Amino acid sequence: MGNDKFIIPANFTLLQSLQLLYSIVASQCENYEKQAANLELNINDLVKLYRLFDNLLQYMNDGLSRIEKSYKLQGGLRENTSNDKDLKRKFEDLQLLGQDIRLSRRECNNRIGVLENIRNNQSIFGKFRSRSTKRCKPKFEDEKQENTAIEAAENVRRERRDKELRKLEKEKQRQLELDAQKEKEIELFLKQQLEAEYLEKESKRDAITASKRKSMPERKAVGSPTLPQQSTFTSRRPDRHSMYVNGGSIQRTTGKSSEESGLRPAASVARSSSTGGGSGAPKKRYEYVKPVIRRQPIRSPRATSRVASPEIVGTDGFKPVVRRERNSNSLRRNGTPQSPPMSSPPLVAAGREKFGTDSSDEDASDDKSDSSIDNYMGSSVNGVDPIACRQIMKEIVIQDEEVRWDDIAGLRNAKNSLKETVVYPFLRPDLFKGLREPIRGMLLFGPPGTGKTMIAKAVATESKSTFFSISASSLLSKYMGESEKLVRALFYMAKKMAPSIIFIDEIDSLLTARSDNENESSRRVKTELLIQWSSLSSSTGNDVNADTRVLVLAATNLPWAIDEAARRRFSRRLYIPLPEFETRLHHLKKLMSKQNNHLSEIDFEVIAEMTEGFSGSDITALAKEAAMEPIRDLGDRLVDAEFSKIRPVTVKDFEKAMLTVKMSVSPASLQQYQDWAAGFGSTGA
Incomplete structure (x- = not known):
């Protein structure tokens, strides 16, 4: 296409000529770009491609100039095509095509320069070889003119992109409006349908009510006696009273009143039958008998114990003899009544027989725990609730669950750290005094599923200490003040049963960072927990006796969510990473x-x-x-x-x-754990 010129066919319009020029140049450019995509081309092939792209660009420019002359476009194609939408778009397509050709030509030239540098470095005769290629190498057109054309094409491309984005945005907005309109129509349709159903139900209800009202007066009119207008309630009252008092004279009174009032025979018969009159004796079912209300006499309350009452202890029946014996005189003579021995209710006994539970073992264990709690309580309770202590002994203290160091794979640093800070001080308290006194709080944090809870159980087993395993559900209660009592009882029992370990799993649910919008009950629980924790400082390491050593060991998956006051009380914060x-x-x-x-x-x-x-x-x-x-x-x-x-x-x-x-565990969350460990903790891998 070096010497070829663009020929405008006869009877072609301006738009058709531009379309023909664009199709010819675009097809040739596509063929040349396929050849340039081959990476194994040598310098001579690239020089040829460069010339082909250059000739193609000249062909397109010549065609545009011929079109301007043929159609006598004064001012150029840009000004004459701005008013027509199709002509403007086709002219912009030619601009973009020219930009692609210029960029492809520049790419060929850059590859030629790279190959020449490689060849010059590989051979000492490269300079002599490169002279011929430099003479064959074509020259660029004016750099400023080419940059201006590329920039103009880039502006066109940017305008088109912005236009497409605006179009898509308008289409999206229109679709949203249509969806909103459809939702409104559906909502209106449903509302109308509900209203129609409601009106239909109301009309049916009104029709049923009207039919009932129509039937009610008819029922009252059937069989109703016709009474004289001058008879009143006061005039009938003595006769009715005498009817109930004297049954023998009921017929004469009724007959006389009927004759005087002039009632119809049917009415008099109905009245006589209704009042029970007649020649014979009155029937029993119509005789008025005054009802006798049988009420139990109200007894004054006696000072008896609830446990001593037969209903509470679970006896089979009611024994009035017991109540007659417990009168006020006997209470004065005998003093405080004593309760009979407790017996299990029938339902509890039946359940034990059904499921095969040995009631004697349960009673023995309960008596044992109660006696041990009584021993721990001592003479001074210090505001600790005994019921809360029993609840902690039954639900929180973990017994007969041994976990050894060998049961945990890896984590050598964590094991050594826990041995130095917990196990050895608990086993040999005489060696750890002064600056070597044991810590009172340790935090195990890391990704879920790394064995933090198992490590805590192993620490309790190896240190031969009592293990208190608690969570948020163990301490929180719906009643006001019960949670604080449980916290106070927990630390009290931990001190009494020392050496002991209080393990708080998922501590971030109990000791989250405090804020102004926090609930009052949760704030009180946090405050009580921190106060009781601080009270361990006087009994951890300062006393020579080994029975005063208590450690708060906690585990969490969100260490950054813990309150700063709680984080300060954790002297050691150990990172439990993923297994290597x-x-x-x-x-x-x-x-x-x-x-x-x-x-x-x-x-x-x-x-x-x-x-x-x-x-x-x-x-x-x-x-x-x-x-x-x-x-x-x-x-x-x-x-x-x-x-x-x-x-x-x-x-x-x-x-x-x-x-x-x-x-x-995702890599992002793992990196977050590592960053927090670098700032606030130490690794246990």
Whole structure:
């Protein structure tokens, strides 16, 4: 296309000529760009492509100038096409096409320069070789003119983009308005439908009420006696009274009154039948008998114990003899009445027989706990509620649950830190005095599923201390002041049963940062907890006696949400991170030790590599899912299958389980834990 010129066909309009020029140049430009996309071109090929792009640009410019001359457009195409929408858009398309050609030509030139530099550096004769290419290398047109054309095309492209965005925004706004209008129409339709249903129900109700009202007067009119107008209530009252008093003269009184008043025979018969008159004796069911109201005599309350009453102790029946014996005279003589021994209610006894519970064991354990609480309470209670102490002993104190250090995989630094700060001071309090006195608070924080609760149980087992495990639900109560009593009783029992550890799980739910919009009840619980915690400072490490050592050990997944006052009381803040490679490997081997498997040492290492970023609970869930794969393969044959014939677990089972079980901790939250540990805590990995 070096010497070719654009020819305008006859009878073509301006728009058709522009469309023809655009189609010719666009097709050629597309072919040249496909050739330029080949990265294996040498310098000579790139020079040829550069010339082709240059000739194509000249062809397009020449075509535009020919169109201006042919259609006698004074002022250029830009001014003459601004009024027509189609002409303006086609002219802008040609501008954008020219920008693409110029950029492609510049890219070819840049590649030529890079190849020349490489060739010059590789050979000492590069300078002599590059002279020929420099002579063949075409020259740029005026740099300023080219930059102006590129900038104009970029402005056109930007205007089009803005226009499209505005169009999309208007379309979106219009769609929102249509949706809102549809919602209003639906709402109006539903409202009208409900109103119509309501009116229909009201009309039906009114019709039923009207029909009932019409039927009511008819029922009253049937069989009603016709009374004289001059008879009044006062005139009938003596006759009616005499009717009830003297039954023998009822017929004469009724007959006389009927003759004097001039009633009809039917009316007199009806009246005589209604009053019970006649020749024979009156019937019994019409005789008036004054009812006798049988009321129990109201007795004055006696000073008897609630436990001594037969209804409260659960006896079978009511014994009036017991109540007759407990009169005021006997109370004065005998003094305070004594309660009979308590017996279990019939429902409780039946439940024990049904479920096979030994009532003697439960009673023995309750008596034992009550006696131990009484021993701990002592003579001075110091404002501690005994009922709250019994609740703590029954619900919060954990017994017979031993967790050893060997049960926890990895976390060597955390174990060593807990041994130095908790276990050794609890076992040898005589060595830890003065500056070596033990701490009174430790916080375990980290991602969920890393074993923070298990570490706390292991600390209590290894230090041979009483373990109080509490949460927000253990201390909070709906009654005013009950939560503060439980907190006070908790710390009181912890001191009395020392050495002890108070483990608060999810402490961020109890000791969140205080604010002005906080509830008053939660604020009081926080204040009481902090006050009781501060009271441990006088009995932790200052006393030589080992029975005064109490530690507050807490765990949380949100350490940054804890109140600053509580964070200050945690002398050590230990970060429990995700398990590393060795810990994951040990944990997997321990989980699969009791499961039939065909996993070699290399298989365990591969699975440990695959589970990077998994927590301890995630690895446990993964192992459970993998152990279920042999069961799923059996299908319906599972009912009749033998345990020994179930195939072992393989690596493929873990690969399938990886599709279901994913990591529960995101990298962003893990980075947040690491940042908080760097600022306020220490690592325990």
